[in-house]
Amino acid sequence: MSDQDLDRSCIQRMRGGDTVALEELYDRHTPMLYGLVLRIVGRAADAEEVLQDTWLQAWRRAATWDPARGTVAGWLVTLARSRAIDRIRSVASRRRAETAAPPPEAPVAADEPPANAARRQRQERLSAALAALMPRQREVLELGYFGGLSQSEIAARIDAPLGSVKSWTRQGLMRLRELVPQEEMT
Amino acid sequence: MTVHREEHLDLCAARVLGSIDEADRLELERHLADGCAECERVLAELSEGAERLAASATPVMPSPRLRPAVLERVRAEAAAMPRGRETERAGDPTAAPVAPRRVIELPARRRPAWPTWALATAAAVLAVSTVATWRAADTLRGELRGARERIAQAELDLAVERAWAAVAMSPGARVVDLAPLTGGVALPHVRATYDPASRRAIVAFENLTTPAGSDFELWAILTPDGPRSLGVVRPDASGRAEVRVPDAGDPAALAAFALSLEREGGSPDPRKPAGPVVLAGSVKS
Numbered sequence: 001m002s003d004q005d006l007d008r009s010c011i012q013r014m015r016g017g018d019t020v021a022l023e024e025l026y027d028r029h030t031p032m033l034y035g036l037v038l039r040i041v042g043r044a045a046d047a048e049e050v051l052q053d054t055w056l057q058a059w060r061r062a063a064t065w066d067p068a069r070g071t072v073a074g075w076l077v078t079l080a081r082s083r084a085i086d087r088i089r090s091v092a093s094r095r096r097a098e099t100a101a102p103p104p105e106a107p108v109a110a111d112e113p114p115a116n117a118a119r120r121q122r123q124e125r126l127s128a129a130l131a132a133l134m135p136r137q138r139e140v141l142e143l144g145y146f147g148g149l150s151q152s153e154i155a156a157r158i159d160a161p162l163g164s165v166k167s168w169t170r171q172g173l174m175r176l177r178e179l180v181p182q183e184e185m186t
Numbered sequence: 187m188t189v190h191r192e193e194h195l196d197l198c199a200a201r202v203l204g205s206i207d208e209a210d211r212l213e214l215e216r217h218l219a220d221g222c223a224e225c226e227r228v229l230a231e232l233s234e235g236a237e238r239l240a241a242s243a244t245p246v247m248p249s250p251r252l253r254p255a256v257l258e259r260v261r262a263e264a265a266a267m268p269r270g271r272e273t274e275r276a277g278d279p280t281a282a283p284v285a286p287r288r289v290i291e292l293p294a295r296r297r298p299a300w301p302t303w304a305l306a307t308a309a310a311v312l313a314v315s316t317v318a319t320w321r322a323a324d325t326l327r328g329e330l331r332g333a334r335e336r337i338a339q340a341e342l343d344l345a346v347e348r349a350w351a352a353v354a355m356s357p358g359a360r361v362v363d364l365a366p367l368t369g370g371v372a373l374p375h376v377r378a379t380y381d382p383a384s385r386r387a388i389v390a391f392e393n394l395t396t397p398a399g400s401d402f403e404l405w406a407i408l409t410p411d412g413p414r415s416l417g418v419v420r421p422d423a424s425g426r427a428e429v430r431v432p433d434a435g436d437p438a439a440l441a442a443f444a445l446s447l448e449r450e451g452g453s454p455d456p457r458k459p460a461g462p463v464v465l466a467g468s469v470k471s
Contacts, residue, residue: 017264019257019260019261019264022257022260023257026253026256026257030247030248030252030253031245031246031247032241032243032245034245034246034247034248035243035244035245035246036240036243038243038246039243039244044248044249047248048248048249048252051248051252051256052252052255052256052259055256055259055260056256056259056260056263059260059263059264060263070233074237077237077240081204081240082204085204089343119245122241123241123242123244123245126238126241126242127242129238129242130239130242139424141203141239143205144200144203144204144205145203145204145205145236145239145240146243148204148205149205150205150206150207151200151205151206151207151210152207154205157426158424166193166196166197166199166200167196169196169199169200169203169205170195170196170198170199170232172235173199173202173203173232173235173236173239174231174232174235175235176235176238176239177231177232177234177235177238179238180238182234185234185237185238185241
């Protein structure tokens with residue numbers, strides 16, 4: 001049974017009230033989700049709060065997951081990113097963000113989950129693909145996705161025309177897709 | 187029907203990235219509502235690009251405390267609002283608890299078969315239609331509640347942004363360029379804009395490079411109270427930072443903004459810099 005099949009089965013069980021199914025999903029996806037949230041909010045304490053909310057929402061909204069609209073992992077990423085962006089936009093945490101450290105680029109090795117060779121290889125491939133983008137393309141993607149900035153905010157931040165920001169966004173996403181074929185993502 | 191233009195594909199990319207501006211979002215929604223096969227195809231491709239971007243974040247294990255904390259909250263919620271085991275109830279995660287029922291055997295009574303059958307059928311039809319209606323209404327109520335919460339949050343965000351934008355637009359705004367007081371370190375360019383009416387200030391930093399083991403700390407200098415820390419300032423990847431100060435002090439008391447170079451973490455005393463003050467600028471009325 002593939003990871004995606006296991007995920008779907010967990011969602012079905014969660015719909016029936018099975019909390020063990022949530023534990024299984026937690027163990028499978030938390031390193032990926034926590035890495036993403038930490039990258040966005042920058043502080044471990046905030047990231048852990050966001051992740052708690054994410055899993056609680058996943059429990060409450062298991063019935064709303066629609067297989068026609070993507071994988072369970074994709075749904076969890078959407079839930080987590082949305083909450084992380086809300087966090088950095090909220091008034092209270094905005095004050096913290098004013099003086100907070102930037103997101104860690106390279107987490108402490110000891111905190112990394114044990115990864116099998118395939119996952120590690122995929123991670124290296126993704127990092128290389130991101131590094132292969134034009135610097136402006138990479139910058140707008142990172143500011144938009146991990147920074148939670150709108151395109152007009154990005155244009156102001158990097159002092160570039162809005163039209164260029166829009167083009168770089170599209171070119172960057174398409175280039176990432178080309179650089180890492182779908183078979184390497186599964 | 188809106189005509190497909192090349193620019194719509196740029197809007198698709200912004201939507202997939204989650205960085206689309208509101209006006210663009212409305213424009214794209216109008217266009218997609220008309221049905222555009224090209225945009226739908228490109229949206230799917232761009233989503234794959236965004237999937238790779240999300241996956242590029244290095245996986246990290248959170249604190250071991252997090253797992254039991256998450257599970258405790260979920261179990262508490264599950265205990266408060268148990269769900270049925272049957273999949274039929276899957277569409278309604280907030281369904282009311284079902285109390286266990288005792289079964290009491292009653293002696294059978296003889297009745298004509300047909301009225302029982304007819305009544306049971308009618309009851310079943312009524313029950314099914316009632317449950318279906320109730321579920322639909324409940325789903326709609328949930329969606330409405332979610333939409334209201336999102337609107338309230340958006341309005342709050344907008345109000346906050348407007349308030350900050352008003353600082354720069356204020357006719358009485360005082361702009362302060364902080365000038366170096368000492369050499370030896372690469373110093374950032376710092377400009378503070380203070381609105382005496384709202385007492386808010388926005389302080390923008392460029393070329394901010396923090397020496398190893400140190401931090402820059404921003405201060406408001408008030409008379410007669412003296413310095414007040416506005417926090418440690420750390421740059422983004424491009425060496426920029428922006429500090430929004432909700433209350434920089436009374437216009438009559440705020441004399442200057444200053445930047446000190448501190449040990450990592452900032453001065454231990456929020457009322458006094460421990461390291462050298464490297465930049466300062468007077469707030470002139």
